[in-house]
Amino acid sequence: MVRLILNTGHPMYIWWGDENACLYNDAYRECIGPERHPCSLGRPAREVWEEIWPIIGPQIEQVREGRGATWNVNHLVPITRHGRREDVYWTYSYSPIDDELSPHGIGGVLVVCTETTEQVLATQRMAAERDQLGQLFEQAPSFMTLLSGAHHRFEIANPSYRKLVGGRDVVGKTVAEALPEAVEQGYQLLLDSVYASGEAYIAKGAKFSYQGSPGEPGAERFVDFVYQPIKGSDGRVTGIFVEGADVTDRETADAALRASEAKYRELAQALAESNQAKDEFLATLAHELRNSLAAIRNALTLQRRARHDERILESSGDIIERQMAHMVRLIDDLMDLSRLTRGIVELKREPLSLIGVVRQAVEASHAGVEQSGHQLVAHLPEQDCVVDADETRLIQVLSNLINNAAKFTPQGGHIEVSLRSEAEMAVVTVRDDGIGIAPDMLERVFDMFAQVQRSHDQVGGGLGIGLTLVRQLVERHGGSVEARSAGAGQGSEFVLRLPLATHAVLQPAPAAAVQAGATGMGLRVLVADDNADAAESLSELLAMSGHEVKTAADGLAALAIAEAFQPQAMLVDIAMPGLNGHELCRRVRQTPWGREALMIAASGWGQQGDRQRSLEAGFDHHLVKPVHYAAVDELLAAQADHAPGER
Incomplete structure (x- = not known):
């Protein structure tokens, strides 16, 4: 063996x-x-x-x-x-x-x-390929059939082809036997030509009419198809493969399209706006981060230059803390929105006192409201409203609504938060006397990135996702939120409804009112920026460099101060409320003192188009936030060397 x-x-x-x-x-x-x-x-x-x-x-x-x-x-x-x-x-x-x-x-x-x-x-591959081809043939949305011989006898036909011809049993029959209409309409002559010449024939939008069952009206279809000759090893044609698509719907749609061009242009415009909104959102995110980074960089420069000045060290530390908190809120909002969109946010629900939730939300929003110079009042009922909800998420919802009201209300405005019960619902209302909402935006304000479709000159920053978070979180609680406004300049009202806890005993709660009060020798320099931390930190640095400095929080205030102060240099944020930086620069350039002033745009917007618009408005330089103070110092030093008159 x-x-x-x-x-x-x-x-x-x-x-x-x-x-x-x-x-x-x-x-x-x-x-x-x-x-x-x-x-x-x-x-x-x-x-x-x-x-x-x-x-x-x-x-x-x-x-x-x-x-x-x-x-x-x-x-x-x-x-x-x-x-x-x-x-x-x-x-x-x-x-x-x-x-x-x-x-x-x-x-x-x-x-x-x-x-x-x-x-x-x-063998397995071949079998799989055969099965796949068979499935493709049977499941193909396009119609397919194989005709053999000079008389064009049907060998196979897929379901789509049988549907095209009204469900007729065609296999085993010639075209003349199975479809006499095809003979009358010239299709058999085309098949004869392909069989004789061996050249394929292609048709687009060809009309095919056939009679359905006896007594039924005739049917009319439009088809794109190809007659492809099948040749044997000797090169002679043995059959014809027919493949195509029923394009009746396409022809109908083309007719409808020609009659509805305006509608489709509107749809295209909406899609373009949607894409633009996404692009602007990314630009806005960069703008928000650069604004905060500008304030942080200035504060750090202040700390390095004033190592032993406790006042400056404390104030610059506060600036850094506030701006870091702002950046964290931006990131948290983005993460929350992502989690909500993917459905992975879990609510930790428990019986809650809405009075307590409102108080916590008011307290959480206090600093931002106070910085904007607004009055915030909460009207709370004697009888508490108890809901089954996630406390952290409800505070987030109400804080977003309050901060949103503060952002869209001019300085010194009024914001009211009220709570009441109505039927089996708890109703929380956040009302402001701000810039209002146009009627066509009342629903769209809850859409993602809705804010970026509005002018940056009218708002106080943000990513435009706060209200989207509000709606999604409220709906996850089984509630609803509605925006109301009489129009531009008429203020806004957001009404939040949540179901009351079914078996909760409402505990008495004393009425309360919570209220937040309203809240720089060298060149004459005016700093105009609606970001208070950025303006303050930059002003401190300029003063330490020997300049006389004044600040303004919006464009109109900056213009008024500049008329009296007649600065030799201005550092201007572009996206300011009231009057944007470009218009402010144009008006300054029209004054006798403003023609020679050094105009510096300091903005979170830094693309080539943004720089070009600044130059066209009259700015000498366009610096992108966070601005290096050394660059500002160098520009001011050059201006001081050439400035006429006293320094």
Whole structure:
């Protein structure tokens, strides 16, 4: 047996003796990989092939016990070879080797094997491809059929083709038999031409009419199709493959489109605005971050220059803290919106006193409202309103509404928060006397990025996602939120409704009112910026450099101060309320003193178009926030060297 296997080129091996010791030839060695050659020679079968013993063990036992040989065709026996586990297919037999001195008269097992992995996989691929082609043919949205011979007999037709011809049974019939209408309308002549010439024919929007069932009206369809000749090995045409699409809807839609051009232009405009809104949102985010970074950079420069001035160190530290908190709020809003959009926000609901929630929201918003110079009053009822809600999220909702009111209300405005119960709902109202909302924006204010579609000159910054967060969080609580306004300049009102807790006992609560009160020798320099921290920190730095400095929080105030102060240099933020930086610069340039003034735009907007608009408005320089103070100092020093009159 050993001589037999060693003198054949076919893969063979022997399991011999009580331990089924392994002997094999060179042809088999190529199949098992370097992991098992030569180390498996003479070793027991179970040790060599432990990983597949559940498969081959019973077959070995069958032969050793005299229960006959085994035969396996394309049998999957996965083995590890060349360093990885492989699915290997084999055709093999296990045959007994006679030995009268061994149990059952069988001394070992002869294995003759052939690896068939490539053949099996190729067969599987072909079958899969056939199945896929069959599925594609049957499931294709386009219609397909195969015609054979000069009489164009239907061999196969997919469901889409049968649907096109009204469900007729066409397979086995000629075109003339199955579709006499096609003959009348000239389609058979086209088929004859393709069959005779061997050249494909392509049609677009061809009309095909056919009679439905007896008594039913005729049907009319429009189709795009191709007649593709099928050629045999000798080059002669044997049939025609027909493929196409029912484009009746397209033709109908084209007619409707021609009649509705205005509507589609409006839709295109809306899509363009949506894309623009996203672009502006990214620009706004950069603007907001640069504003905060500008204030932080100025505060840090102040700290380095005034190491022992406790007042400046304390105020600059406060600036950094406020601006960092603002940046954290921006990031938190973005993360919250992302989580809400993906539905992964979990509400920690419990019975809550809405009076307590309103008080906490008012307290959380106090600093921002006070900085804007507004009055904030909360009107709370005697009887508490209890809701089943997430306290942190409700405070976030109310704080966003209060901060939104403060942002869109001119300095010194009034904001009122009220709470009442109505039927089975708790109603919280946040009202302001700010710039109001146009009627067509009342619903859109809750849309993501809605703010960036409005003028940056009229708002106090932000990403335009606060109200989107409000609506989504309120709706997650089973409530609703509504925006009301009589129009531009008439203030706004946001009405929040939440279901009262079903079995809660309302506890008496004393009426309360919460109210937040309203809240720089060198060149004459005016700093105009609606970011108070940025203006303050820059002004401190300018004063420390020996300049006489004044500040303004909006464009109109800056113009009024400049008329009296007649600054020799102005550092102007572009996106200010009241009067934006570009218009302010134009008006300054129209004054006798303003023609020679050094005008510096300091803005979070820094693209080429932004710089060009600043130059066209009359600015000498456009610096992008956060501005390096050294750059400002250098520009002012150059201006001082050339400025006429006293310094």
